Amino acid sequence: MRNRGKTEEERIVRTNREEEAYRDSVPALLFWYDYNARILPWREDPTPYHVWISEIMLQQTRVEAVRAYYERFLAELPDVRAVAEASEDRLVKLWEGLGYYSRVRNIAKAARVLCEKYDDRLPADYMLLRDLPGIGDYTAGAIASIAFGIPVPAVDGNVLRVFARVTGYREDIRSDRFKKHVAEQLRTAILKYAEENKEDVSGECSGGDAGRGGPASGAARISSAPGRFNQAIMDVGATVCIPNGKPHCDKCPLSHLCAAFSEGLTAEIPAKKAEKARPVEKRTVLLLCSGERVLLRRRPAKGLLAGMWEFPGISGHATYAGAKQAAAAILAETAERADPGDTAGDGTAGSPLSRTELRAKRLPDSRHVFSHAEWDMRGYRIDIPGKAAERIARASEKNAETAATGSAEYLWASAREIREEHGVASAFRVYREYLPKEQK
Numbered sequence: 165m166r167n168r169g170k171t172e173e174e175r176i177v178r179t180n181r182e183e184e185a186y187r188d189s190v191p192a193l194l195f196w197y198d199y200n201a202r203i204l205p206w207r208e209d210p211t212p213y214h215v216w217i218s219e220i221m222l223q224q225t226r227v228e229a230v231r232a233y234y235e236r237f238l239a240e241l242p243d244v245r246a247v248a249e250a251s252e253d254r255l256v257k258l259w260e261g262l263g264y265y266s267r268v269r270n271i272a273k274a275a276r277v278l279c280e281k282y283d284d285r286l287p288a289d290y291m292l293l294r295d296l297p298g299i300g301d302y303t304a305g306a307i308a309s310i311a312f313g314i315p316v317p318a319v320d321g322n323v324l325r326v327f328a329r330v331t332g333y334r335e336d337i338r339s340d341r342f343k344k345h346v347a348e349q350l351r352t353a354i355l356k357y358a359e360e361n362k363e364d365v366s367g368e369c370s371g372g373d374a375g376r377g378g379p380a381s382g383a384a385r386i387s388s389a390p391g392r393f394n395q396a397i398m399d400v401g402a403t404v405c406i407p408n409g410k411p412h413c414d415k416c417p418l419s420h421l422c423a424a425f426s427e428g429l430t431a432e433i434p435a436k437k438a439e440k441a442r443p444v445e446k447r448t449v450l451l452l453c454s455g456e457r458v459l460l461r462r463r464p465a466k467g468l469l470a471g472m473w474e475f476p477g478i479s480g481h482a483t484y485a486g487a488k489q490a491a492a493a494i495l496a497e498t499a500e501r502a503d504p505g506d507t508a509g510d511g512t513a514g515s516p517l518s519r520t521e522l523r524a525k526r527l528p529d530s531r532h533v534f535s536h537a538e539w540d541m542r543g544y545r546i547d548i549p550g551k552a553a554e555r556i557a558r559a560s561e562k563n564a565e566t567a568a569t570g571s572a573e574y575l576w577a578s579a580r581e582i583r584e585e586h587g588v589a590s591a592f593r594v595y596r597e598y599l600p601k602e603q604k
């Protein structure tokens with residue numbers, strides 16, 4: 165009995181300590197942020213649209229990689245209406261290299277909803293934001309707090325890691341249970357801070373002073389605490405309590421609250437789970453070249469690189485003969501789609517083209533790592549001989565018109581068109597070096 169009593173007492177002490185740590189983290193992080201916030205382009209004018217686009221870009225992508233994409237995207241599509249009216253090919257092109265293309269498709273879907281239902285604006289309501297395509301708990305929390313000053317948390321992997329260390333949590337931080345627990349604790353802590361500092365949190369925010377560095381003052385400070393708090397955790401997670409390597413506890417605003425630091429457990433927390441090995445898929449990539457043009461194929465609407473243009477190919481590592489045979493089959497398929505009456509079956513809508521006439525050259529191997537899979541690619545450039553190439557060049561004009569409607573599954577495109585108009589997945593980056601040179 166005495167033991168049970170002692171365990172219960174310990175549990176209560178632990179819970180109290182934990183609640184204190186969450187509560188005291190709010191003023192500590194706000195103070196630190198005033199002097200240490202990262203200067204980032206999307207923090208200069210944190211409108212709901214700017215916060216939304218930047219947060220979606222930052223998912224699975226490093227801050228440094230996002231800067232240039234963000235500025236280019238905003239320069240071309242300055243508001244919600246511009247996104248809703250942009251073509252899918254244009255959006256994918258602007259996103260090319262960032263990966264996870266479903267993100268930009270969801271931005272377009274959400275922009276159309278915003279134009280239809282919310283007068284081209286993002287709603288100042290966490291639950292309504294949460295209902296938009298591509299916006300989950302974290303992004304809704306980030307937009308609501310940073311752009312509207314609503315006191316809600318934005319919990320991502322960085323936040324989970326920081327608070328697992330602060331509270332000494334030794335189990336799997338990716339579990340829904342822990343995520344929910346951290347979100348609840350942070351929500352309570354932010355609200356408590358709001359109650360106790362009424363002059364600091366009004367709930368009506370225009371984006372405030374977030375991220376400019378240096379102590380904030382006056383009216384701007386009044387409405388920006390929830391957003392500054394969430395951005396402070398993001399910055400601590402990215403620059404101080406880092407995911408890989410030793411955390412910089414000597415520079416951390418939370419070190420006086422941190423259980424992992426005081427108990428020497430920073431290397432053990434968060435608990436590491438054995439990573440599952442990614443399946444490796446062997447593929448053969450074919451650069452089918454006809455004069456100045458190369459054949460592109462649109463990937464299926466669902467799955468990996470959904471809807472992106474790719475250089476066509478087949479599963480497995482093909483030999484020279486296998487690559488030429490696959491190329492002839494693909495050409496026959498393009499002919500069948502472009503002109504169902506093409507009896508040549510060689511993609512040239514005319515006299516037969518034997519696969520032995522195709523010239524194949526081996527290109528370097530390449531690997532591309534996705535989050536849940538890996539491609540081990542073998543490449544060939546396949547050149548289509550003279551007359552057949554001329555017929556393809558003529559057919560490609562017609563082909564370009566169908567591509568513009570978004571219905572084409574194959575497209576003959578020049579290197580310039582690929583560079584400027586058609587987003588080819590970055591998994592094929594190595595093979596772009598071998599595109600046919602354009603005549604000046």
Ligand code: SF4
Nearest residue numbers: 405411413416419422
């Ligand atoms: S004291 Fe160290 S381990 Fe604890 S939150 Fe700060 S950086 Fe992370």
